[in-house]
Amino acid sequence: MICVSHLSKRFAHNEVLKEINLNIGQGEVVAIIGPSGSGKSTLLRCLNLLEKPNTGIIRIGNVTLDSEHYSSKEESNLRRQSAMVFQHYNLFKNKTALENITYPLIAGQKMDKTEAKQRGLSLLERVGMLPYAKQYPVTLSGGQQQRVAIARALAVRPKVLLFDEPTSALDPERVHEVLQVMLQLAKEKITMVIVTHEMEFAKYVADRIIFMANGVIVEEGIAKSVINNPQHELTQRFLRQLTDEFDFEI
Ligand SMILES: Nc1ncnc2c1ncn2[C@@H]1O[C@H](COP(=O)(O)OP(=O)(O)OP(=O)(O)O)[C@@H](O)[C@H]1O
Numbered sequence: 095m096i097c098v099s100h101l102s103k104r105f106a107h108n109e110v111l112k113e114i115n116l117n118i119g120q121g122e123v124v125a126i127i128g129p130s131g132s133g134k135s136t137l138l139r140c141l142n143l144l145e146k147p148n149t150g151i152i153r154i155g156n157v158t159l160d161s162e163h164y165s166s167k168e169e170s171n172l173r174r175q176s177a178m179v180f181q182h183y184n185l186f187k188n189k190t191a192l193e194n195i196t197y198p199l200i201a202g203q204k205m206d207k208t209e210a211k212q213r214g215l216s217l218l219e220r221v222g223m224l225p226y227a228k229q230y231p232v233t234l235s236g237g238q239q240q241r242v243a244i245a246r247a248l249a250v251r252p253k254v255l256l257f258d259e260p261t262s263a264l265d266p267e268r269v270h271e272v273l274q275v276m277l278q279l280a281k282e283k284i285t286m287v288i289v290t291h292e293m294e295f296a297k298y299v300a301d302r303i304i305f306m307a308n309g310v311i312v313e314e315g316i317a318k319s320v321i322n323n324p325q326h327e328l329t330q331r332f333l334r335q336l337t338d339e340f341d342f343e344i
C-alpha cells in the first residue's frame with residue numbers, strides 16, 4: 095500500500111530524513127516510535143506532501159510520485175491517498191462536528207449536500223459522536239474532538255490514515271476513547287501509520303514497530319519483539335528511558 099524509497103528531507107543544513115526506505119502492506123498497522131527530533135512527524139508529513147521531500151519516490155495505492163519532479167496533478171493525486179490526524183485535532187472552530195466532516199466533502203469534492211450529510215452522520219456514529227453532531231469544537235472534550243477529527247479523516251475514504259501522536263494532547267482519562275476508535279479501525283483492516291508514545295497500545299495494535307533515531311530507521315520488526323526484546327542499543331536506551339519516566343511518575 096505504501097512504498098517509499100530513498101526519501102530524504104533537509105531543513106537548511108539539518109538533514110532530518112536520510113534515505114528512508116519503507117514498505118507497508120494493505121491493512122497493516124505500523125507504529126513509529128523514537129526520540130524527539132528523530133524525524134517521525136517529518137516522515138508522516140512527507141507522505142502526504144505537507145512537507146516537500148528533497149529526494150525519494152513515494153507510492154501510495156496506485157499513485158507514484160518522484161519528489162524531484164512532479165506536477166500539481168500528481169501532487170493532488172498522491173495527497174488524496176492519505177488523510178492525517180494531528181495531535182491538536184485541528185478542527186474548524188466555527189463549524190459543528192458534522193460540518194467539520196461535510197465541509198471538505200462539499201467544498202473539496204463537490205459532493206451533494208444530502209449525501210455528504212449522510213456520510214458525515216454515519217461516520218459520527220462510527221466514532222461514537224452522533225449525539226454531538228450539532229456541537230461546536232469548543233464545547234467538546236479533547237477526546238471527543240479527536241474522534242471527530244478521525245471521522246473527518248475517514249470521510250474522504252483515504253487508502254491510508256496517518257496519525258501524529260493522536261493522544262498526546264489528551265487528558266489521561268480521555269486517551270482510552272480515542273485508542274478504542276483506532277483499535278476498531280485496525281480490526282477493520284484500515285492501513286494506518288501511527289506516530290505514538292503509547293507503547294502498550296503500539297504493542298497491542300500495531301503489526302509492526304519502526305524505531306527511528308537521527309533521521310534513519312534504526313530497527314523495525316513485529317511490535318512485541320521490538321518492545322520486549324529490542325536489538326539495537328539506541329532502541330534499548332529509548333525504551334529504558336520511557337520506563338524510567340514511568341517509574342518516576344509513580
Ligand atoms: N518546518 C521546519 N523547519 C525547520 N526545521 C524543522 C521543521 N520541522 C521539523 N524540523 C526539524 O526537523 C527535525 C525533526 O523534527 P520532527 O518534528 O520530524 O521530529 P519528531 O520525531 O516528530 O519529534 P517529536 O517527538 O518531538 O514530535 C528536528 O530537528 C526539527 O527541529
Ligand SMILES: [Mg+2]
Nearest residue numbers: 134135136258
Ligand atoms: Mg513529532
